Each structure stands twice: as C-alpha cells, then as structure tokens.
Amino acid sequence: MRHLSDLEIIDSINRGNTADYSLLVNKYKDRAFSLLKRLLKNEMDAEEALQDSFLKTYNSLKSFRRDAQFSTWLYKIVYNTGLTVLSSKKRKIEHEMSSIDESFDLGKYDNQIYSNAENAHQYILKMVDKLPVRGALVVILFYMDGMSLSEISQVMGTSLVNTKVLLHRSRNALKDLLLKHNYQEEML
Amino acid sequence: MIKLTDEILNKYIDGELDVNELAEVKNELGKDDEALARLKALRAVDESLRKIEVESAPNNFTERIMQTLAAKSKAVKPKISYFFVSIVSIFSLGVIAIMIAAVRSLDKETGQSAIDPFIDKAKEFVGKNLNSFHSFFSNQNVLLVVSTLTLILLVTAYFTFESHRNFKNKLNSITH
Numbered sequence: 001m002r003h004l005s006d007l008e009i010i011d012s013i014n015r016g017n018t019a020d021y022s023l024l025v026n027k028y029k030d031r032a033f034s035l036l037k038r039l040l041k042n043e044m045d046a047e048e049a050l051q052d053s054f055l056k057t058y059n060s061l062k063s064f065r066r067d068a069q070f071s072t073w074l075y076k077i078v079y080n081t082g083l084t085v086l087s088s089k090k091r092k093i094e095h096e097m098s099s100i101d102e103s104f105d106l107g108k109y110d111n112q113i114y115s116n117a118e119n120a121h122q123y124i125l126k127m128v129d130k131l132p133v134r135g136a137l138v139v140i141l142f143y144m145d146g147m148s149l150s151e152i153s154q155v156m157g158t159s160l161v162n163t164k165v166l167l168h169r170s171r172n173a174l175k176d177l178l179l180k181h182n183y184q185e186e187m188l
Numbered sequence: 189m190i191k192l193t194d195e196i197l198n199k200y201i202d203g204e205l206d207v208n209e210l211a212e213v214k215n216e217l218g219k220d221d222e223a224l225a226r227l228k229a230l231r232a233v234d235e236s237l238r239k240i241e242v243e244s245a246p247n248n249f250t251e252r253i254m255q256t257l258a259a260k261s262k263a264v265k266p267k268i269s270y271f272f273v274s275i276v277s278i279f280s281l282g283v284i285a286i287m288i289a290a291v292r293s294l295d296k297e298t299g300q301s302a303i304d305p306f307i308d309k310a311k312e313f314v315g316k317n318l319n320s321f322h323s324f325f326s327n328q329n330v331l332l333v334v335s336t337l338t339l340i341l342l343v344t345a346y347f348t349f350e351s352h353r354n355f356k357n358k359l360n361s362i363t364h
Contacts, residue, residue, distance in 0.1 A: 051249075
C-alpha cells in the first residue's frame with residue numbers, strides 16, 4: 001500500500017473518509033503521549049489530555065492552514081492541552097513557565113537517581129525528567145521528535161533564541177552531572 | 189583566540205560553527221584538557237538523548253478515539269432550518285394559488301371544466317366554506333393574489349441571499 005502523506009490523509013478526511021483519521025492517530029499517538037507524560041508527570045492525566053488533543057485536532061482539521069507542518073500544528077494543540085490540564089489541576093507552574101530563568105540545578109535529585117541508575121545512559125534519561133518542564137520538553141521535541149528549534153519555538157510559543165537557550169541549559173545541566181561522576185569517559 | 193565556553197561547545201556539537209571558528213576551537217581543545225572533558229561530557233549527553241525511547245500510548249487508544257468520534261457524529265442531529273422551510277412553504281402555496289387561478293381563467297373561457305365534477309364533490313365535502321374560498325379566487329382577485337405572492341417571493345429571495353452572504357462571511361472569518 002502506498003504511504004500517504006499527512007496532507008493527503010487530511011484531504012481524504014475532509015472529503016468524508018473519517019476512518020482515515022486513525023492513520024494520523026496511529027502515527028502520532030506515541031510521541032504525543034511521551035510529550036504529555038513528561039509535561040504532566042502522571043499517566044492518567046497524560047492519557048486524558050492525549051484523548052482531548054486528538055478530538056480537538058479532528059474538530060479543527062478543516063481550519064488547518066498548510067503553511068506549517070501538520071506535526072507542528074498537532075504538537076501545539078497537544079502542548080496547549082497539556083498546559084490546560086496542568087492549570088486545571090492548579091499546580092504551581094505559572095512562575096515556572098513564565099520565564100526561562102528556571103532552576104537547572106539538579107543536585108538535589110542527584111544522590112537518589114545516581115544510586116538507583118544501572119548505567120550512565122539510564123542516569124541521564126532519569127535526570128531528563130527532573131529538568132524544568134520546558135527544558136525537558138525542548139529536549140524531547142528536539143531529540144525524540146527530531147523537530148528543529150524553529151518548529152519547537154512555534155509549538156511552545158517561545159522565541160527561537162529562548163528555545164535555543166533552553167536546549168543549551170538542559171544539556172549543560174546534564175553535562176555537569178556527567179562530569180561530576182566522571183561518566184563521560186565510560187560513555188564514549 | 190576563541191574562549192571555549194559551554195555555548196561554543198554546544199554550537200560545536202550542533203554543527204553551528206563556521207569553518208574558521210571550527211578550526212580555532214579544534215586548536216584550542218588540543219591545549220585545554222578541562223574544555224575537552226566538557227566537550228566529551230556534552231557529546232555523551234547528546235548521544236544518550238538521541239536514544240530516548242518513545243513511550244507507547246495506552247492500548248486500543250486509536251479504536252477508542254474513532255469510537256468517540258463515531259458516537260459524536262451520530263449524536264449530532266441535522267438541524268432543521270425553519271427559515272428555509274418557511275420559504276419553501278410560501279413558494280408552494282404561491283404555486284398552488286397560481287394553478288388555481290389558471291384553472292379558473294380556463295373555466296371562464298370554455299364555460300365548462302373537466303374538473304367541475306371533482307369540484308362539486310369537494311364542495312359537498314368541504315361545505316359552505318369552499319364558496320368563500322372559491323369566490324376569493326375569482327378573476328378580480330387573481331391579479332391581486334399573484335402580485336402579492338410575487339412580492340413575497342422577491343422579499344424572501346432577498347433575505348435568502350443576505351443570509352447566505354452573512355454565513356459565507358462568518359465562515360471566512362473562522363477559517364482565516
């Protein structure tokens with residue numbers, strides 16, 4: 001079977017082939033779920049937000065403007081839905097989300113995670129979850145989804161410069177921890 | 189001489205340095221063990237992050253989404269447009285009135301109509317009220333009825349076009 005592009009699938013759905021939406025859901029559900037889990041730090045909330053995101057996306061499909069990639073548009077909906085869930089849970093995130101001057105000091109988590117991690121790679125991945133939310137999201141979108149910094153800035157509504165600063169700070173924080181444990185020689 | 193800050197090292201691993209900067213950084217790294225260790229750690233982080241695994245969405249997630257969408261589409265009942273129902277009703281009445289007027293005119297000319305026996309039966313059935321209805325559609329009134337219906341049709345057509353134009357503008361404002 002020929003592989004359909006996102007735009008071809010969207011055209012088909014808009015022509016009335018509703019069932020084709022399952023192709024888009026299958027393609028993006030795992031990555032969107034990974035993003036939401038990192039954002040919400042709770043599996044049930046992530047699942048609920050994932051469902052809301054895909055229903056919202058379906059309902060807005062006709063208004064999708066093709067000047068951006070579908071994936072960028074979808075992730076923006078996923079990200080904003082995640083933020084809505086967070087604010088509805090009344091978690092104290094506003095100050096955390098309002099500036100890039102978030103604390104990238106991961107020292108307080110280091111002992112526990114270092115003692116439980118089986119290897120350096122696992123240690124790094126567990127530490128990603130301890131990064132400030134936006135730092136972790138930039139890392140996920142950049143590495144896991146292969147998005148460019150420009151696309152990430154569109155998804156998160158941040159400037160390109162701030163997005164790059166978030167990525168560098170996240171990597172630097174993880175780098176400092178590797179140096180502390182002298183993991184760099186072991187990993188390369 | 190270029191200073192080997194974390195920012196420069198990040199740009200180095202992202203391939204964002206130009207040829208001159210790259211040569212300079214490589215030269216400096218050969219002389220700076222501490223910066224080299226930082227670069228190694230940064231590369232280790234970069235490589236580790238490239239191996240982040242995607243987590244799987246819950247089982248049957250796609251099926252659940254498609255079922256929800258199917259249920260919602262069934263729940264949405266087609267809306268009855270009372271405006272258009274009114275227009276169609278008025279138009280239909282107009283057509284009926286014109287047909288009756290035409291039949292009556294024909295009767296006057298021929299003196300005898302083929303539908304007279306049916307009218308007689310209808311008269312018996314409906315009773316006296318039909319006489320007033322019948323007289324209303326006498327020749328003197330036909331012109332008035334047709335003119336009134338034409339006016340009504342023109343007014344409804346105008347409102348139909350206006351309504352269509354407003355709807356189109358609203359749709360454009362939503363999509364853009």
